[in-house]
Amino acid sequence: MRLSYPPNIKIIQVPCTGKVDVLYLLKSFQRGADGVYVAGCMEGDCHYLTGNLRARKRVEFTKKILDEIGIGGERLEMYNMSAAQGPRFVEIAKEMTERIKKLGPNPIKRVASAALEYSATPEKKECVV
């Protein structure tokens, strides 16, 4: 559909959001990401049954850590969307970018504005917009 979204979003492909480790999320912030979100399939539609549900739990767990250490859990989010929802993808990309802009750069201030996204679709390929 080629709907445009902010170029600060970079996508890291994983076979399923169930593969997203707490460590990946923390490491992304450690390297300088201002925001990270995990884009999983709709709940109930996980190709691997429960991967997206586990991912959500891990995201919530990581948000707590981020809150605790002063990065702020709101820099991390879990979203569910289907491969057919290009417009929703864009909406989320914009929403997240806006949110991060308001929060300002990652307190560790290593690198300028960049958001990172872990995403998966059932076909083991990256989300296509």
Add this chain to the structure above:
Amino acid sequence: MKQQIVTQQNQKTPVGAVLLVGGGVGSIQASLDLANSGFKVYMVEESPAIGGRMAQLDKTFPTNDCAMCILSPKLVECGRHPNIELLTYSELLDIQGEPGNMSAKILKHARYVNESLCTGCGTCQEKCPQKTLSEFEQGMGTRKAIYVPYLQAIPNIPVIDKDMCIYFQKGKCRACEKLCPAKAIDFSQTDQKLDIQVGSIILAPGYQLTNPEVRGEYGYGRYQNVLTSLEFERILSASGPFQGHICRPSDHAEPKRIAWIQCVGSRDPSINKGYCSSVCCMYATKEAIIAREHDPEVRPTIFYMDIRAHGKGFDQYYERARDDYGVRFIRCQISKIIERPKSKNLLIAYVDEGGKIVEEEFELVVLSLGMSASEKSRNLAQTLGIKLTPYSFCQTASLSPMETSRPGVYVCGTFQSPKDIPETVSQASGAAAFASEIISSARGELVTIKELPPEQSIAGEEPRIGVFICHCGINIGGIVDVPSVKEYAKTLPHIVYVEENLYTCSQDNQAKIREVIQEKQLNRVVVASCSPRTHEPLFQETIRDAGLNKYLFEMANIRDQCSWVHMDKKKEATEKAKNLVRMAIAKASLTEPLHEQELKINKRALVVGGGAAGMTAALGLADQGFEVVLVEKEKQLGGNLRDLYYTIHGNNVQEFMHSLIEKVHNHPLIQIILNGVIVDAGGFKGNFKTGIMSGPGMAYRKIEHGVTIIATGGEEYKPKEYFYGHDERIMTQHELEGRIVHKEIDPKDLQEIVMIQCVGSRIPERPYCSRICCSSAIKNALKIKEINPNAHIYIIYRDIRTYGFLEDYYTKARKAGVIFIRYDLDNKPETSLEKESLRVSVFDPSLRETIVINSDLLILSSGIIPRDNEELATLMKLQRTQENFFLEAHMKLRPVDFATEGIFLCGLAHSPKPLDESLSQAKAAVSRACTILAHDTIMVSGIVAQVEEKKCAACLTCVRVCPYKVPFINEQGVAQIDVALCQGCGSCAAECPGKAIQLQHFKDEQIITKSSALFKENVA
């Protein structure tokens, strides 16, 4: 069974090969299906390259996918398939023999280029001094006398156009011969005749555009700024004559006011084109949308008679064009176009909503031309003794649209009837099922198995990475500064080679990649281009052909995730592309060779649904020699066929159904489960396990099968509108049909009958068109008229969608006196129901007044809704559309595949469609399923979880977390994960508290390094 008859008749054994005539998307699909199910394929194409019309298209509706981008991988697959022999620049002269064993005479025109020597380097085309107009560019661009028709052409081997070649015409030049580095030019070549033994033949010669001069009043050929739709398609194309920049021929100015005129050479009995060409409404809508996307100032206007958006997702696309893109749709037939002499602008007069005649000026007019059968295919049919329809399309049985009048010869695509790409693709698979059925006993006899060079070991080597950056025409290069990305890539660690390509996916570039791997001893390859979704397998195969393990390939998605989505931010897009390339390189430097495991395939199929589609699919697979379990949830087979009596073409549906049921019952390979409910489902392509409860006692059984076909059907929507259910005079089309047949209604007693179209369809709750209701209404109206010519029948409609040859019935109904009154959503007909009177009032826009009809019957043309499929979707993890129809893997090119491999769909479960199309689709599902069942084993992905035993604490986390229950603690007391069963989701790896599990190709180190590379300029 057919095959037994064949062998008895001519005592010849079937030949395991099929001849395809044509090289378009239909032929390509059929070829790949057949070649992947154990048959040798010969593809005969008259032009120098395969690809057909689709290759010429810019985008495709309703997804706006780039046509070339989705077609190109299939072209390449055909080009490199060991069991497909491409005979381009060739034609079929004649066939002899009987079904199952035929001999085909083929004329192979001299190419004057030695196909085995040519490398496709393009030097000859560059050096050839003689230019001429390019047919591929519709004469708007040029080519040389020695040429390949288009960039991604397969085979990428040029031909010399003898009529244009200076040497052939004047005896001097031979520049190409002198300069060809491969010494491949051969002026001494002559035409060759070949005899090929095949078992069956599929005709897929496609169509030609109807000659625009049939409507001289539109001035095509005289007015420079009147174009055909295909010409405009080339103008839109990034690889077209103007690189996608919209300009008009007269002055190359950017036109803003663009008009499309529909039905040029369609729905026009005066020129023997009484049929609807089925695709023009949608392609005009698409062209209008794309034009707007290219230039937001473009104001598109489409002049039409009825908008025929009858396909899956089409109505929503049409509405988006109208509401979001501001495309103006004006219902009016245009009688002529006048050119303003100075500006070369065009004047069109039309009647507006209020009935006034308005004259409007346009800078460009596009004629939406219909499809015609080409003269060549007409001649071919004549030579082969195949019957044609009065419109010169291929004649087929009405309930078997792939069978021609000659046994053993099948047809698909637009030569059968005008149709769009998904229908062509699905019919092509269907034709492949027919073609292989009669030679199924010869499966595997003529195929060769691709020999791969041994994989080279890269153990202990430092990464040596080659990077190929694709311009994708202007798709990437127009936004991203590719040369600067290239220069940047050169500065990164481990990089030994970087190159930019116009299309990295073209066949010559595959050869180039292989060469570079050898030359530079690359041990990793990165391609920065479109999307791994479509192109990763192609590049993986390429590097494998060069001896590298396919997992040493990595892709940077700089089109779908960069240039396409940051069109207005070129600088940022270039920066992002650099980031993405750096990330891909970082990952590539850590990739490792992985090995795939071979797994046995269970050759049984499960078909869910015992209606027309399900039974046809079951029978098709059984006739191919595969065991089938057919599950039907009702107590008997038949589905919707039970309530259908006649088709619009006059077929007796009950007879058809009973014979189908009988065949299914009597087939030794089909096992039927009635009253069956699927209660659990597991497994994967080649090895599914499905639990079924059936019978009065709801006994449970587990079926093991290799493929699944979903044919759960749909049903007529029971209206809530127009007092349905409150009066027995109000009924649906289905009910009317039954009552006429059962003589509960005698048409002779009827005087006034009103039919209302789109009841429950094309409304916000159900925004789709149900495709069949227009023809159902016309079918029943004609039935009533046949019995009682004096009956007054009013069909109140929004757009009449009698696509293809169904249009003839619409014409027939009008001639028979059926009155058609148009309404729109803001002005729905109203019904009032009092004791005796049943009154319908509707505003007639042509008379501009409200008409009131006292009707004897009110027939509601209600749409098709899917049957309850939620539980099945959840159990089998199948995707559905917003309307709850099942969703195919790809709208255009994988119409009967699910995204989940090994599961296919057909019939109403996919979308509303008439019986013949359901049957075609069922055959298509058979063909797709055969591509799996034909094999004994299957390779499983190397992307599996691996346990590092030393680190395993046997904590059972993986055992508990795995959604497929694959891991277990083995006798050694450590977790074990069977690679054949592992689905590669990585859940266990993410949860393992000891970090003892890593998912291959997505190891922690690989993912973290890749994401770190985004932030770190200096990666190693």
Add this chain to the structure above:
Amino acid sequence: MIIGKGKPIKNILAMIENCSKIIVAGCRGCVTVCSAGGEKEVGILSAALSLARETDGKPIEIKEVTLERQCDPEYLETIRSFVDEYEAVVSIACGAGVQFMAEKFRKIPMYPGIDTNFIGVTETQGVWTERCQACGDCKLHITGGICPISRCAKSLLNGPCGGSSKGKCEVNPEVDCGWQLIYDRLKELGKLDQLEIIIPINDWSTGRDGGPRKIIREDLTL
């Protein structure tokens, strides 16, 4: 197994406030199984600590190690060669591990990264419950395999207290009354008569009250 749970990161940050170079040490024993101190948690804790420190502008160098077991001296030796290069070790093994490390590496401070909670079992993925208090005098043969010491809030040995109501404990209404469980289990086994057995006052000297305990297997020692 021994069940533990990560300490709040703030507490750990406070312990290492003045350090610039530390080791985070995990253990592949019990704490891996209960997801409190395995290699995965070492990675998560290290990432969180270094993130927090960078946020404060005081970056810290962290070495991540995961020992086979922190309760065996030989395994501890595997880090001896470099341990002194660091200013502190945050161990996320159980209390035994942390102490043993402290004992063996005397030059640098040893900080606990987890709280050691109890000896228990995995109910299901992510849920652990207590079963044993290591009293050193097992009575499970009398009580139907359910331990009155650990399952009764008051460790009563001869029946429930007056606070048992509808099978729940008065200390925490979400917890089953241990004696109710014992009664139910014995009933199931048809051995209610075992309730008649009077269990003598517990000899706590075999438990914690007797001071740190020691076990010597003569046959295994030289």
